[in-house]
Amino acid sequence: MEQIHYGRKDINVPQSWQEMSAKQLLALARLSAAGVSAQCIKLLFAFHVIGACVLRRKSDGTYILLRGFRRFVLSASDCTLLAEKFAWLFSEEKDSEGRTVMTLVPQFVNCPWNRIGRLNGPGDFFDRLTYYQYMFLLHYESTISDRPEDSDRLLACLWHSGEVFDSNTIEHDRRRIARMSSERRIVMLWYYIACKNALHKRYPRIFAAAGEGGTGNVFEDQMRVVDALAGGDMTKKDLVRSGYLYDALVSMDESVRRSEEMEAEASMKKK
Numbered sequence: 001m002e003q004i005h006y007g008r009k010d011i012n013v014p015q016s017w018q019e020m021s022a023k024q025l026l027a028l029a030r031l032s033a034a035g036v037s038a039q040c041i042k043l044l045f046a047f048h049v050i051g052a053c054v055l056r057r058k059s060d061g062t063y064i065l066l067r068g069f070r071r072f073v074l075s076a077s078d079c080t081l082l083a084e085k086f087a088w089l090f091s092e093e094k095d096s097e098g099r100t101v102m103t104l105v106p107q108f109v110n111c112p113w114n115r116i117g118r119l120n121g122p123g124d125f126f127d128r129l130t131y132y133q134y135m136f137l138l139h140y141e142s143t144i145s146d147r148p149e150d151s152d153r154l155l156a157c158l159w160h161s162g163e164v165f166d167s168n169t170i171e172h173d174r175r176r177i178a179r180m181s182s183e184r185r186i187v188m189l190w191y192y193i194a195c196k197n198a199l200h201k202r203y204p205r206i207f208a209a210a211g212e213g214g215t216g217n218v219f220e221d222q223m224r225v226v227d228a229l230a231g232g233d234m235t236k237k238d239l240v241r242s243g244y245l246y247d248a249l250v251s252m253d254e255s256v257r258r259s260e261e262m263e264a265e266a267s268m269k270k271k
Contacts, residue, residue, distance in 0.1 A: 002085070004050075011050050013085060017108035017194070024049065025112055025190070028089070028104075029183035038090050038102035042083040050082075106190035109198050113188075116180070119159040119173060126195050131248045132241040133157050133165045135222040137192070142218050152177045155188050164242075203249050205256040225252070 001012045001019055014020045020028075027048045031041045047054060052065040052072075061076030074082065090102040109125040122129045140154035156173035157165070177185065200207040229251055230236035240248065 004085075013049055015085075016088060017106060018110060020108065022112040022187070025108075025187045026183050029186040029190070032104055033182065033186065038104075039083060041104070042086040042089065043079055045086055045089070046082045049086075106194040107197075108191065109195050112191060113159075116159055116184075117176065118161050119176065120161070120163065122158045125198065126245055129158075129245045130165060130241070131226070131243055131245050132167070133160075134245045134248075135219065135226075135241070136167060136170070138222065139218045151189060152185070154192065155185065158192060159188065199249070203253050205260070206249060206252050228255075 002015050003010050004013050005011070014024065024045075028041070028045055031044055034041075036044075044054075047063075047065065050067065052067045054063060055066050055071065056064045058064070061079065063074045063079055065072055065074060089104060091105045092100050093103045095101050111121050111124050114121045114123065120128075122133070126134075136157045137154060140150045140157065143150045144154065152174045153170055155177050156170045159177065160166070160173050161169050161176075177188075225248075226237050226240050229240045229248055
């Protein structure tokens with residue numbers, strides 16, 4: 001956190017996605033859905049963080065703000081400096097025409113809500129996620145482009161009723177999630193995207209080869225993974241599915257590592 005002084009108070013300003021509160025994430029989600037520019041999002045989010053409301057914007061770019069019962073003025077240069085404190089919210093990417101665009105890329109793995117009403121969350125960085133849940137997450141992620149409504153089903157695999165995830169409650173939980181505000185659902189999806197990207201970085205050996213030799217059917221491919229983890233033993237497959245995702249990933253990563261070592265040794269012998 002960075003501490004800045006505005007008015008008569010010192011304000012804690014987040015310097016990364018991990019330092020943002022759930023309330024701040026919701027505010028950012030509202031701004032991201034408003035269709036405004038990246039610079040506008042950064043500035044308006046900065047005003048939210050310092051607890052200021054915009055009373056008026058002058059033609060020269062000066063803002064008259066209200067914080068509590070006190071008014072204060074920020075010049076255009078002050079606003080630019082304040083907005084740039086949140087430059088880390090965006091990453092530079094290339095669009096389909098090769099132009100550089102600023103993209104909001106979520107990078108937080110702390111669960112914003114461990115519980116929402118009667119729905120139990122997945123914990124920080126998926127630490128309570130089972131491999132069975134992960135199989136359904138991959139399935140619904142693969143169908144979102146054709147069926148956008150499946151995004152709520154994906155979220156119902158993360159936030160679910162009952163102490164243990166049950167695929168039979170997905171539709172019931174989806175209806176609960178569909179009634180939530182759009183900004184809350186955006187933050188929940190951000191959490192999924194950020195955790196998935198972080199997993200790919202943590203286990204590059206596993207995800208670098210993702211899709212190679214796949215059938216195109218997510219569930220069939222994942223059942224093959226379950227079979228491999230169970231060593232072909234039917235009696236162990238339920239244990240694999242109900243086990244934690246991280247246990248499965250560690251086992252797969254170690255298996256790939258050993259395979260790479262054996263290939264390297266075989267290659268050295270040939271030489």
